Amino acid sequence: MKVHKFGVEDANFRRSPGQQGDIDVANLVDQRHGGPITIGYGRYASSQTLTETMMVHDVMIVLDGRITVSTADGSVTASRGEIIYMPKGESVTITTEGEGALTAYVTHPHWEESHTG
Amino acid sequence: MKVHKFGVEDANFRRSPGQQGDIDVANLVDQRHGGPITIGYGRYASSQTLTETMMVHDVMIVLDGRITVSTADGSVTASRGEIIYMPKGESVTITTEGEGALTAYVTHPHWEESHTG
Numbered sequence: 319m320k321v322h323k324f325g326v327e328d329a330n331f332r333r334s335p336g337q338q339g340d341i342d343v344a345n346l347v348d349q350r351h352g353g354p355i356t357i358g359y360g361r362y363a364s365s366q367t368l369t370e371t372m373m374v375h376d377v378m379i380v381l382d383g384r385i386t387v388s389t390a391d392g393s394v395t396a397s398r399g400e401i402i403y404m405p406k407g408e409s410v411t412i413t414t415e416g417e418g419a420l421t422a423y424v425t426h427p428h429w430e431e432s433h434t435g
Numbered sequence: 436m437k438v439h440k441f442g443v444e445d446a447n448f449r450r451s452p453g454q455q456g457d458i459d460v461a462n463l464v465d466q467r468h469g470g471p472i473t474i475g476y477g478r479y480a481s482s483q484t485l486t487e488t489m490m491v492h493d494v495m496i497v498l499d500g501r502i503t504v505s506t507a508d509g510s511v512t513a514s515r516g517e518i519i520y521m522p523k524g525e526s527v528t529i530t531t532e533g534e535g536a537l538t539a540y541v542t543h544p545h546w547e548e549s550h551t552g
Contacts, residue, residue, distance in 0.1 A: 319520075319522045320506065320508055320522070320525065321504055321506050321508070321511065321519065321520065321521050321522070321525050321527060322511070322519070322520045323504075323511035323512070323513050323517060323518065323519045323520075324517065324518045324519075324520070325513075325516065325517045325518075326516060346518070346520075347520055353492055353522055353523075354492060354543050355472075355492055355494065355541070355543050357494055357518060357520055375470055375471060375472055377472065377474055377541050379496045379498075379539045381496075381515075381516045382516075387438055387440075389437065389438050391437055391438070394438065394439070394440035395440070396440050396442075398498075399442065399443060399498045399499075399537075399539075400440060400441065400442045401440065401441045401442075401463070401474060401539055402438065402439070402440045402441075403436075403438065403439045403440075403441070403463075403464055403474055404438050405436045405437070405438070405470055406470075408437065408438050410438060420516075422496045422516075422518055424472075424494050424541040426471050426472050426543045
């Protein structure tokens with residue numbers, strides 16, 4: 319693969335698997351491209367909750383809004399320009415409040431290959 | 436490692452290795468933490484040029500300003516909220532113009548272990 323630039327206008331959002339809320343994801347680079355990492359955008363409506371155990375290492379960079387990640391050890395909230403790192407194996411609850419959030423994400427390995435069913 | 440949140444205020448910037456320009460980097464997560472990816476912030480002054488061959492896969496998310504990456508195939512320019520993916524093995528020239536740039540970066544594997552000398 320060559321050097322590529324992406325923007326939100328390139329994102330083909332679809333419902334994030336394993337949840338019924340209003341959380342959409344759009345992979346821009348993933349297992350289809352032969353490299354070791356997935357890159358994408360995530361879009362969270364307000365007042366959403368998503369609980370999962372991380373199957374991959376996941377970095378979220380907040381581009382707009384505000385997002386909170388809670389674990390058994392406590393919670394962190396990030397807003398624009400801030401980064402939340404969710405290592406593989408961690409059990410997390412991701413929530414938004416009034417404003418929702420737009421994130422960029424980078425995972426290793428590919429998260430989509432780690433989901434079954 | 437546990438879930439962590441980072442902001443630019445956590446970054447301990449230092450001159451990016453292998454160049455004499457005004458480009459600073461700050462790893463927040465790297466080989467010291469035992470995982471497979473490096474996370475950090477990059478800060479580029481205006482009118483900088485950095486040429487390198489990618490030793491790792493590198494994702495840059497532009498948080499402020501504007502940055503251009505040129506290869507033999509052409510060039511792309513990204514501004515706030517946009518992403519540039521630079522796969523391992525690509526030869527790139529990274530430039531800023533009048534406004535400089537602030538980026539978040541994620542690399543796999545760790546870029547610092549890939550530098551020698």
